Amino acid sequence: MDDDVGCSQRTSGLSNVGLSPSISWHVGFRYLEELCLNRVTVDGELVEQLLANCPKLERLVLEEARTLTRFRVSGRSLKLKYLRILWCDDLEYVEIYDTDLVSFTFVGMRMPVCLDKLPQLSEVSIRGSSLEQLHVMLPPRLSSLPCVQILKLEFFRLLSENLQIRQLPKLTSVKQLILRVPVFKEASLLPLTLVIEACPCVRSFVLELMYPDDMLCRQRKLKRVDGPPHRYLKEVEFHNYYGRPCDLELVIYFVDNAIALEKLVVSPCEEEMVTVGERRMLKKLKEPRERAWQQLKGKLPSKIDLVIN
Incomplete structure (x- = not known):
């Protein structure tokens, strides 16, 4: 294959093929700016070349790069x-x-990076x-990177009632923290405060409760957490607010501890998955908005400033 093949191409993608460092398809892409390798059999040597x-x-x-183990x-x-x-x-x-990478995203069950x-590097996203x-x-040495201002975290497994989060390193450069977590019934959200407290200089916090499922809204005594003061946190967004006691507890946490808080944006939950007999169905909701108000x-x-969308 001619080494200069595709020399004027700027965007390319390969899917469901096998590649080897012995072939020269990759050598001539002098103007290639964007490349997606999807379900490609590839090794680290080829990626580095x-x-x-x-x-x-x-x-x-x-x-889904099969056989890729190290690079x-x-x-x-x-x-x-x-x-x-x-x-x-x-x-x-x-x-x-030692590169000028600006944004890094990783999705997987374990972090080998x-x-x-x-x-x-200003933005890190992990699922x-x-x-x-x-x-x-969290990648080792993440706390030593001085310019990471946006940290996005998303998780696949449901929050559990007895969630335990271990001590996290202090990420002092993070200014915006975005958490996306799936929720079920009435599991507490207060363990999330340990993640927030790991970012002591955060200015904006966004929480999205994903895939609401058989939510419960039973009344009980509210719990309070006396955390360290968040001196820089000015805006909080709470998406899919259901109005459960555990949702309100997290709002109270911010009111009590975010001493610079200026704005709270609440987007009430509008639908959830429910179990009816042996069937699963999507149910439209009005009650979360009423409870939020x-x-x-x-x-x-x-x-x-309270904004209820």
Whole structure:
């Protein structure tokens, strides 16, 4: 194959094929800026050759890359800005260092990635199994990266009633924290405060409760958590607010501890999955909006602007 094949191509994608470092398809993509490898049989040597021989490559997606176990991304000569590694379950170790990477996304059940000396890295997104495993899902040395301002965390497993989160490193550079967690019945949200407290300089916090399922709204005595003061947190968004005691407890936590809080945005839950006999069905809801107004309107300090969408 001619080494200059595709030299004017800027975007490319390959799916369901096998690639080997012995072939030269990758050598001539001098103008390639974006590449997605989906369900491709590939090894680390080829990935590293590809990066070295695509001098303008800025975006790389590796999705379900079979047989990919190890590779390294390094060197200031690389133009790579955005790297996404999705469901590459055979990965054992990935080293990313001394580049100008801006955004990194990882989706998988365990984190085999080491990030180091990435002065431009500003956004890290991780989707993993459960909050209980967050301490091993966060990349080693993440706390030492000075420019990571946006941290997005999403988890597949439902929050459990007795959720335990281990001690997390302090991520002092994070300014925006986004959490997406699936919810069921009435599991407490207060363990999430340990994640928030790991980001002491956070200014914006977004929580989305995903896939509401057989939610319960039984009245009980509310719990309070006396956490450290959040001196910089100014805005909180709460999506799929159901109005359960555990939802209200988290709002109270912010009112009590976010001393600089200026705005609370609440988007009530509008539908949930319910079990009717042996059937599963999607149910439209009005009650969460009514509860949000009843629980929050006129109940917050006057300095906090309440928005119920």
